[in-house]
Amino acid sequence: MADASSTPIIVWFRQDLRLADNPALAEAARTGRPVLPVYVLDDDTPGTWRMGGAARWWLHHSLAALGRDLAALGCALVLRRGDPRAVLPALIREAGADTVFWNRRYEPFAIARDEAVKASLKAVGFTVRSFNAALLHEPWTVTTRAGGPCRVHSAFWRACLAKGDPPPPLPAPRKLLGAALPGDTLDAWRLLPDAPDWAGGLRAAWTPGEAGARQRLTDFLDGALEGYAARRDQPGLEATSRLSPHLRFGEVGPRQVWHAVLTASGVRGGRGGAAKFLAELGRREFSYHLLYHHRGLPAVPLRPEFADFPWREDPEALRAWQRGATGYPLVDAGMRELWSTGWMHNRVRMIAASFLVKHLLIPWQTGEAWFWDTLVDADLASNAANWQWIAGCGADAAPYFRIFNPVLQGMKFDPEGDYVRRWVPELRGLPARHVHRPWEAPEGELRAAGVVLGRTYPTPVVDHAAARGRALAAFARVKKGCAADAV
């Protein structure tokens, strides 16, 4: 065997596309041995959640940024394609390596795959180590008093807070010893859309990569953090962090965010906006906790009584929802923001999701699939947990009778209609009091605004009161079935 000090270490990048606070990379750098960073794209292995279109766009740019950042340290990122169970052993042989480091993932399919990789490599004498880069507290470290997994967000987050601060973030390595190996080019992966190129809105809205993430975090801490608690629910303002896609790809880690927020807010545990914002990190953590403990989360209702819920099939209504043409301005604004930028304000996500599931009675998994394909922050855990929550079949789900009224929500959280006007320009001329319910606007107001309902903007696909009644009846059946089971 060659001199151990010159044997390269493979660092397998996955959802941790950053140099700072990257424990696997930091540990590899610490050894002083050559580092071979690699990213493996696996689109075809059954059971793997193939990234959606918007996420692929992000991945392209994030990998490009990571490649540049690594190159600046003297290290070339190697791109390979295929099932990691085959790709990694091959890489090890080619590189003459004997060690692989990575940061852990928590999706059931990824855990199974990583365990298989680890077992096969260890069986032939290689060293494999994994680290935590993605979570404040890994799912198995947080339990109820009885020692089981948590089912309620508030109890989960209390337990997390009781554990104290996560460790401070690690600095980025200052230099790396490179080890070269041939690989694919990023362009060959064709992650970017062409024919048509629908990514214009994404390019305008985002800067993928670690530097972009750092900038976004700094801007948020200097600006919106202070008023976060009071303003975050208003989609017409830039009052949220918009860090979700950066967190999704690991361009910034939750430990970095945590400590940066504490420093910026100057108070331990954070006051006002800070505590509220950190609690949102807590929702992300809880989603991973749920996915880890319930492997069926992305597809199967956590509450078994939902197995025979009377969902409807309604391709026409689904299309209207997807395209932002339901006739409910707030829902349509959200769906168009999603289509255009790959992101939607969280308050509007709840309202749009509730509309699909409760007003239209279309299965939550259908909405989950659409979000998976269109969100740049599409995350298996958060997406699944939040859809189950809104559908009422999740762990500590919203009760079935909680049905958002898109008009009231609009008047409450978008009182001037700024958000609706931005994304539904055909309603721009309507005054605030009717912009969330154009079908109730007087004739003259519509004419002055150039709105012809059914022509320039759709009439509502369903009547709110009728849809609400239908949903309550459908969900009451589930409740009855549950009671019958209990007897």
Add this chain to the structure above:
DNA sequence: TGAAATGTTGGGGCG
């Protein structure tokens, strides 16, 4: 991280 229906109260118009 709701909304709607129902109940209660208190001020003011009015006989």
Add this chain to the structure above:
DNA sequence: ACGCCCCAACATTTC
């Protein structure tokens, strides 16, 4: 001046 009624405004309950 008194009591009755109406109906906001707010509180509570129900879905």
